[in-house]
Amino acid sequence: MDTTETLQGILEFIDEHITDNISPEVLAAQAGYSTWHFCRLFQWGTGYSVMAYVRNRRLAFAAYELSSGKRILDISMDYGFGTHSGFSKAFRRYFGCSPGTYRLHAHSNRPFPPSLPGAYKYLIGGIIMEPKFVTLPAIKLAGFAIKTTSVAGENSKAIPAFWNDYMSNGMMEKLHAEKFIKKHDEYGVCFQEDMTTGEFEYVIGVERKDDAEISGEYHVCEVPPATYAVFSSPPSDGANFAAAIQGTWNYIFNEWFPKSGYEYAPNCNDFELYDDRSMPDEGKICDIYIPVVRMQK
Template sequence: MDTITTLQDILDYVDKHIKDDISPDILAARAGYSTWHFSKVFQWGIGYSLMTYVRNRRLAFAAHELSSGRKILDISMEYGFETHSGFSKAFRRHFGCSPGTYRLHTHCDRPFPPSLPLTNKYLIGGIIMEPKFVTRSAINIAGFAIKTTSTDGENSKAIPAFWDDYMSSGKMENLHAENFIKNHDEYGVCFQVDMETGEFEYVIGVEPIDGAEIPNDYHVCEVPPASYAVFSTPPCAAANFAQNIQGTWNYIFNEWFPKSGYEYAPNCVDFELYDDRCMEDEGKICDIYIPVIKKQN
C-alpha cells in the first residue's frame, strides 16, 4: 500500500476502536513499520503525533455524546479518561471551553470518518468567518430572565420560546418604552451553569443608564468585564436568522476554537447582541461575543 492508503487505514482503525486501548506500537504494527518510523510518517502525513490524533478523535466522539444528557464523568470514562478533571482539562485545551459550556451552547453530529483526500473548510453562507477582538468593561443589564438546563436539549426549546413570549406578550414594547434605557440594543446573555444541577440563567435585556432607578418588575444583572472574540453572523433573510445564529455557534465551538490559539475565559459569560442590523427583513445580522484568553502552553 502507498503511504496515503496506509494512513487512511490507520485513521479508519482508530475510529472503529475509539473506545479500546490504542498505542503507537499497535498502530505501527498494523501499518507494517517500526514504531519510530511510523510515528514520523504519521506526523508528516496527518500533522499530529499518533496519540495526539487519537486523543483528539476521542474528544470529538465525546463531544457528540454530550448532547445525550449522560453524565460527563460516564462519557469521560468511556473514552479512556481516568478522571473527570483530566477529561475536562483535555476537552478545554482542544475545544477552548469546558464540557459543560460546550453542552450548553452547541452540539455536533457523530464525527464523520476521516478522509485524507478531502479538505475541511467550514463555511456558513459561503463565508469563512473570522472574529474581531474587543475588550469591554462590565455591562449592566435590565430585562427578563429564565432558568433552564441543557439536559436533554431543554435549553434549545426553552430559549426560543422565551424570545417568542418576550416579543409577542408586550414585554418588549414595555421595556423599550422605559426612561431608564441607555440604548435600545438587546442582549441575550447566558450565565454560567451550575455544575451540580446543570441549570443556568438566560437573560434578555438592555443596558440601563448608569445610576438609573429600575422598577422591581425587571431582572437586573451584570456581565463581567472581558476580552471578546466577536463573530458577526452572515447577512440573511428573517426566515433563516435563527438557523444562521445556531450555525455560527456551531462553527465557533466545533471549528474556530480548536484552531484559534484561544480558549473560553474562566468566570466570564457570552452573549448575543441584537442592534439595528437585526431590524430589517433582509440582511439580518447579530454579533456573538465570546470571552477569550490565549491558551497556556
C-alpha cells in the same frame, strides 16, 4: 485532531472509566483543555453538561447490569450513587420507572459510546469567518430572565419560546419605553451554568443607566468585563435568521476555537447582541460575543 474527534475520544474515555471518579477537571486534562473551555465545548458538541452526560451514561450501564442478578444496592454503589434511594430516584427520572420494575420487564444491551457526526453544516455559505476582538467594561443590564437547563436539550426549546413571549406579549414594548435605558440594543446572555445540573440563567435585556431607579418587575444583572472575539452571523432573511445564528455558534465551537489559540475565558459570559442590523426583513445580522483568553502553552 479536530473538535469532533477530540469529543469522540472523550466519550470513549468516559465509558472505559465509567465506574472511576470522573470529573470535569479529569476530562478536561484528558482533552488538553482548561476546565472552563472544555465544559463549554462539551456542551456545544453533545448537548449536555459534562456531569449530566456522565450521570446518564452511568445509568445506562446500571440498567444493563440489572439483568446480571446483582443486588440493586451493589449496582448503585458501583456507579457512584451512594444510596439506594438516590440511585432509584435518578433511575426513575431517566427511565421513567424504578430499577426493580425495569429489571422485571426490560433489559438493555451493553452501552457503546455514541458516535458524533463526522461533519457539521454551518449554514454560513462557505465563508471563513474571522472575529474582531474588543475589550469591554462591565455591562449593566435590565430586562427579563428565565432559568433553564442544558439537560436533554431543554434550553434549545426554552430560549426560543422565551424570545417569542418577549416579542409577542408586550414585554419588549414595555421595556423599550422605560426611561432607565442607556441603549436600545438587545442582549441575549447566558450566565454560568451549574456544572452538575446543567441549569443556568438566560437574560434578555438592554443596557441601563448607572444611576437609574428600576422597578422590581425587571431583572437586573451585570456582565463582567472581558475581552471578546466577536462574530457576525451571515446576512439572512427572517425565516433563516435563527438557523444562521446557530450555524455561527457551531462554527465557533467546532471550527474556530480548535485552531484559534484561544479558549473560553473563566467566570465570564457569552452573549448575542441584536442592534439595528437585526431589524430589517432582509440581511439580518446578529453579533455573537465570546469571552476569550490566550491558551497557556
